[in-house]
Structures are given as C-alpha cells and as structure tokens.
Amino acid sequence: MKIAVTGKGGVGKTTFAATLARLYADEGKKVLAADVDPDANLGLALGFDEETLDSIIPISKMRKLVEERTGANSQNQFYTLNPKVDDIPDTYGKVCNGVKLLVLGTVETGGGGCVCPEHVMLKRIISNLVVHRDDVVIMDMEAGLEHLGRGTTESMDEFIVVIEPGARSVQTYKNVKRLAKDLGITQVKVVANKVRNAEDEEFIRAKIPAEDLLGMIHYNVEVMDADRQGKSPYDFSETVTSEIRKIKEKIDNENSL
Numbered sequence: 001m002k003i004a005v006t007g008k009g010g011v012g013k014t015t016f017a018a019t020l021a022r023l024y025a026d027e028g029k030k031v032l033a034a035d036v037d038p039d040a041n042l043g044l045a046l047g048f049d050e051e052t053l054d055s056i057i058p059i060s061k062m063r064k065l066v067e068e069r070t071g072a073n074s075q076n077q078f079y080t081l082n083p084k085v086d087d088i089p090d091t092y093g094k095v096c097n098g099v100k101l102l103v104l105g106t107v108e109t110g111g112g113g114c115v116c117p118e119h120v121m122l123k124r125i126i127s128n129l130v131v132h133r134d135d136v137v138i139m140d141m142e143a144g145l146e147h148l149g150r151g152t153t154e155s156m157d158e159f160i161v162v163i164e165p166g167a168r169s170v171q172t173y174k175n176v177k178r179l180a181k182d183l184g185i186t187q188v189k190v191v192a193n194k195v196r197n198a199e200d201e202e203f204i205r206a207k208i209p210a211e212d213l214l215g216m217i218h219y220n221v222e223v224m225d226a227d228r229q230g231k232s233p234y235d236f237s238e239t240v241t242s243e244i245r246k247i248k249e250k251i252d253n254e255n256s257l
C-alpha cells in the first residue's frame with residue numbers, strides 16, 4: 001500500500017500520516033514513513049524522542065552520500081540520473097513504535113526545473129519506495145506534486161489531500177486534483193480535518209464530491225496537547241485515532257486489502 005499525504009500548510013498532514021502509519025504498524029505490517037517536508041516533523045508525531053530526531057540528517061543534506069551515489073562533483077557536472085538507492089531506507093531509516101522513518105527533506109527547485117543531483121536522488125528514492133518496496137509506504141509531503149514523476153505516480157494507491165473546512169483548503173484540493181490529472185492520476189481522495197460542528201460537516205459535503213471524501217476528523221484539543229508535549233497524537237487521543245482508524249478501513253476496502 002502506497003499513500004501520499006498532501007495539503008496546504010498546517011492542515012494536519014503530519015498528524016494524519018503519523019497516526020495512519022501507527023495503525024498499520026499495529027496490524028503487524030512493515031511500515032515506512034517518509035518525511036518529504038522541508039520542515040520535517042513527522043518523527044515527533046510518530047513518537048520518536050528528540051535525541052534520536054536530532055541525530056537524523058535529511059538525505060537531501062547528505063552531500064557526500066549524494067556525490068558518492070550520483071558521481072557528481074562540486075560543480076554538479078556529469079552525474080548519473082539513476083543512482084543506486086535501494087539500500088537507503090534500511091541504512092538511514094530509524095524505527096520507533098514499529099514504523100521506520102526516513103527523512104528525505106526537500107530540494108529547492110527554484111521553479112526552473114532544477115535537476116541538481118540532490119533532486120535526482122530524492123526522486124529516485126521516492127520512486128524506488130513506491131515501485132519496489134512491498135511495505136506500507138506513507139509519505140508526508142508538501143502541497144506540490146513535483147517530487148513525483150511518471151512511473152512513480154502510477155504505483156501510488158492513494159493520493160490523500162488533507163483539508164480544513166475552509167475555502168483555501170478546498171482550493172488546494174482542486175489544485176492537487178488538476179496537477180494529479182496532468183500526471184495521469186485520476187483518484188485524489190480527501191480527509192477533512194479540524195471539523196468543529198455540523199456546519200463544518202455540511203461545508204465539506206457541499207464542496208467535496210462524496211466519492212472523493214474518505215472521512216472527517218474532528219477538532220480535538222488532545223491533538224494539540226500531544227503536539228505541545230512533542231508526543232504522538234496516537235498515544236494521546238483515542239477519539240482522533242478511532243476516527244483515523246475508520247478512514248484507514250475505508251482505504252483498505254477501496255484497495256481490497
């Protein structure tokens with residue numbers, strides 16, 4: 001099962017991705033959670049301690065490794081576009097609560113279609129995770145889809161956009177859907193988070209087609225308490241975890257797991 005979680009800043013991507021990862025791990029599945037956000041904090045939400053997290057360097061910042069694998073020199077000339085990366089998740093991933101975390105980081109693309117070696121490495125790792133790994137793979141990403149390319153996207157089972165009950169979030173969902181279509185992805189699913197009341201629920205149902213809506217997660221102070229203490233929401237909120245469990249069941253059913 002390969003799941004990419006996207007959405008605009010602060011909507012709850014990391015909260016959702018981490019909880020989903022832990023639910024799969026509870027079932028005894030091998031789970032790999034990839035942090036593809038420049039402001040990497042998936043580890044905390046998975047329950048890692050700060051000391052371990054401080055020791056993790058995002059792959060995008062491992063210049064030596066990138067040079068070694070791509071053959072790039074300091075001027076970024078003459079490097080391979082298909083570096084060996086299949087050992088990277090196991091060598092650089094760290095495990096906690098049954099979930100292996102791989103922090104990839106991101107690379108500034110500057111909008112100019114940068115093909116710097118770091119970018120090549122990350123793309124290659126992502127496509128390797130998605131195409132070749134038979135674990136459950138959950139990616140916590142930014143709103144863009146530029147990390148993904150053809151070949152990778154076809155092997156993705158679910159693109160999930162996390163939204164809040166608000167016009168800007170809905171806009172992001174529409175943008176992702178449009179970008180996804182350009183990449184040949186037809187299925188883009190939505191999880192509505194921070195839903196406060198019946199009006200919010202109504203707003204979501206009015207804006208998101210029923211077949212795209214995987215479920216809703218209600219606004220819950222326990223999630224904020226977990227965050228304040230740098231802990232996993234999974235260990236703090238049974239209510240939110242059970243809402244996410246329902247969403248997971250729907251994902252599993254739709255993918256006939």
Ligand SMILES: Nc1ncnc2c1ncn2[C@@H]1O[C@H](COP(=O)(O)OP(=O)(O)OP(=O)(O)O)[C@@H](O)[C@H]1O
Nearest residue numbers: 009010011012013014015194218219220223224227
């Ligand atoms: N259901 C919820 N109820 C209350 N607070 C929530 C809920 N979901 C997430 N939050 C809070 O909202 C904030 C943002 O959540 P989170 O970090 O998961 O979002 P994100 O989309 O990953 O953000 P970023 O774009 O910065 O990576 C956190 O403080 C989190 O505790």
Ligand SMILES: [Mg+2]
Nearest residue numbers: 013014037041
């Ligand atoms: Mg996040």
